[in-house]
Amino acid sequence: MPRFPRLPNCLACALFGLFAGGAQAIASPAPDALQPLLATMDQRLYLSELVALTKWDTGKPIQDSAREAQVIASARAQAAQRKLDPDEVTDLIAAQIEASKLVQYGRFAQWQAARKAPDTPRPDLNKEIRPKLDALQNQLLKQYAAFQPYRKDPNCPQWLATERSALIKDYLHGQAMIRATGELCIVGR
Template structure:
């Protein structure tokens, strides 16, 4: 009598379970809820960088402002200590935000110089309007960073960043700036 080539029911179910489990194991874990608000705040900060660039265009002042940068980082270190965060890690995080902001500013200024004009949009005052907003965002950023802290060493952190960050990018320059802004978030050993 010829033997049946069909798998027994129990073996088919077992194999199906193995395959389904294998597919599920390859799926990355979803990003923690703490990541999206942190990235949104970083993104908002970069959008304000466009306004900073307009003030630099109008005033002719350089993008690099060592005195202001040192003040911002010193303030961040102080806030880190008050929040029981590592001051060096926070200084690195804020320095990354500053560098990302400068990327946007240099990029926009170069675009406007090539076009021989900047956008004809209202210019808020750098000292009275923009800097207070940036100071508030820094406070919020540190609060959100503290909430994200437990996830920094997760092996999925770089993938979470890549996925969540991509939804916020509006152009190549902004994308490069977001990569720089988030460069200090994950601490994953290879």
């Protein structure tokens, strides 16, 4: 029986991984449908910053159950029009709402520690911000429908991690993006 030279453990493991999982070692590129979807989620999180500012100024609570129920009901109605599963759309939109609240609570905590919020213009919540959020929801569902065929792809989590990392601005935003995208890949379900 021929003897092979002994390789250092880390090199042996790397070579084994390369040859044993050859096809899995090289992930396919992300589908074109992913980046616009993530960009829309990112825009939504930017608007969450503005929502936080208006709530800070008015003393309104971050939790707004009535508005959340309205947004989810609207999304469920749009799901039927787009031939999407209403329960999956509910999960997606609920994740967006939770990500938004994560940003709002995080910014409130920062501003409370600093004893002031940033001195930036505050658009009107009902007249300017919410109509933009509603338009983004329509866009988000359209993009989600385009991404639907890729959700069960084994590469989905890697695509998501790579594309999402390019959008992250700070720790809070990163955590919110992780939550916002938590329902996109359904590998193994």
